[in-house]
Amino acid sequence: MAAEMAMLKPVSKFTPKLGTNCPRSQHAKFFTITMSTASPQRTTAATTAAKVSKKSGKTQIQETLLTPRFYTTDFDEMETLFNAEINKNLNQSEFEALLQEFKTDYNQTHFVRNKEFKEAADKMQGPLRQIFVEFLERSCTAEFSGFLLYKELGRRLKKTNPVVAEIFSLMSRDEARHAGFLNKGLSDFNLALDLGFLTKARKYTFFKPKFIFYATYLSEKIGYWRYITIYRHLKANPQYQPYPIFKYFENWCQDENRHGDFFSALLKAQPQFLNDWKAKLWSRFFCLSVYVTMYLNDCQRTTFYEGIGLNTKEFDMHVIIETNRTTARIFPAVLDVENPEFKRKLDRMVEINQKLIAAGQGDGSPLVKNLKRIPLVAALASELLAAYFMPPIESGSVDFADFEPRLVY
Ligand SMILES: [Fe+2]
Numbered sequence: 001m002a003a004e005m006a007m008l009k010p011v012s013k014f015t016p017k018l019g020t021n022c023p024r025s026q027h028a029k030f031f032t033i034t035m036s037t038a039s040p041q042r043t044t045a046a047t048t049a050a051k052v053s054k055k056s057g058k059t060q061i062q063e064t065l066l067t068p069r070f071y072t073t074d075f076d077e078m079e080t081l082f083n084a085e086i087n088k089n090l091n092q093s094e095f096e097a098l099l100q101e102f103k104t105d106y107n108q109t110h111f112v113r114n115k116e117f118k119e120a121a122d123k124m125q126g127p128l129r130q131i132f133v134e135f136l137e138r139s140c141t142a143e144f145s146g147f148l149l150y151k152e153l154g155r156r157l158k159k160t161n162p163v164v165a166e167i168f169s170l171m172s173r174d175e176a177r178h179a180g181f182l183n184k185g186l187s188d189f190n191l192a193l194d195l196g197f198l199t200k201a202r203k204y205t206f207f208k209p210k211f212i213f214y215a216t217y218l219s220e221k222i223g224y225w226r227y228i229t230i231y232r233h234l235k236a237n238p239q240y241q242p243y244p245i246f247k248y249f250e251n252w253c254q255d256e257n258r259h260g261d262f263f264s265a266l267l268k269a270q271p272q273f274l275n276d277w278k279a280k281l282w283s284r285f286f287c288l289s290v291y292v293t294m295y296l297n298d299c300q301r302t303t304f305y306e307g308i309g310l311n312t313k314e315f316d317m318h319v320i321i322e323t324n325r326t327t328a329r330i331f332p333a334v335l336d337v338e339n340p341e342f343k344r345k346l347d348r349m350v351e352i353n354q355k356l357i358a359a360g361q362g363d364g365s366p367l368v369k370n371l372k373r374i375p376l377v378a379a380l381a382s383e384l385l386a387a388y389f390m391p392p393i394e395s396g397s398v399d400f401a402d403f404e405p406r407l408v409y
């Protein structure tokens with residue numbers, strides 16, 4: 001997984017509170033990054049992750065509606081969906097072919113660091129440094145979220161459908177690499193996310209399998225378009241290259257593209273998720289959630305995008321339009337994001353979101369702050385609804401002859 005799906009939260013099943021005195025967080029070690037996975041079902045949850053500096057100073061990820069989340073699902077239903085005796089739409093030969101592709105492991109030797117990383121980090125100062133660290137943290141969390149979900153799916157589907165299970169395990173291998181590489185990047189800034197603690201302590205958002213398919217497909221594809229767009233921009237404008245991690249994005253994003261293609265194959269094997277009016281409504285809902293989440297998040301971080309020479313809104317609209325075009329190949333309906341009215345609505349949401357953030361800051365009682373927020377939340381909801389009900393574009397087909405090309409560029 002590469003992108004964030006933070007606003008999406010139809011059902012939240014795992015939200016118990018945990019005290020902040022978790023022993024694991026007290027003793028988190030700087031360089032102990034382990035990619036072990038704990039079953040989300042067994043998870044005791046908390047809302048914070050430890051981030052520990054070399055000087056032992058601790059800070060925490062600030063959890064908001066837009067923070068990347070961890071996901072879990074109904075694994076029993078997943079097993080039913082991928083049981084070839086029950087589901088006659090499963091095209092096992094297609095999955096076999098995909099498995100061979102994942103086994104090839106194109107990026108096995110890609111993620112190798114060099115001394116440029118630390119030197120570049122040391123040179124980065126001021127607001128860009130701060131926002132860049134946040135970029136690394138959020139990206140690492142989003143990648144790690146994919147690792148956890150895919151790892152668990154690989155484990156749970158082993159008996160029912162070993163081929164699909166192995167693909168999930170190999171995708172978790174990719175995501176572990178991505179998260180690990182980003183976390184190594186944080187070490188250049190004398191920071192690290194304790195991913196073992198995150199695994200156990202963070203709350204998991206529950207999605208039914210069909211929602212996992214929509215959301216994860218979109219997350220992979222939007223991640224692909226974000227990475228390739230940044231890569232191509234910095235290749236053409238190397239004077240904006242602040243840190244070598246972006247040079248790795250070209251091959252990296254092909255992992256995300258392959259992951260998205262796998263979800264496309266999974267969706268084709270579940271035509272009930274693509275061929276009725278409910279599927280159209282959910283498709284549009286997930287498109288909107290993913291696009292709005294990205295737009296609002298990025299517009300809060302223009303320092304980062306401007307720091308690498310991009311216009312934040314132009315970059316986001318390019319990513320949204322390309323992702324939407326890709327998604328239209330499989331989803332039965334998508335949003336008309338190329339209608340200028342869609343961008344106008346996004347921009348109004350940004351304004352409202354800025355006011356919402358301002359309303360929560362400063363002095364004043366929580367009651368007063370909440371009262372100030374009510375009309376703003378209503379205005380944001382009304383913009384979201386208006387965007388959702390814009391005339392959609394009918395799209396998709398479950399009768400694809402072939403896969404999407406492996407390399408788009
Ligand atoms: Fe990834």
Ligand SMILES: [Fe+2]
Pocket residue numbers: 001002146175220255256259
């Ligand atoms: Fe991915």
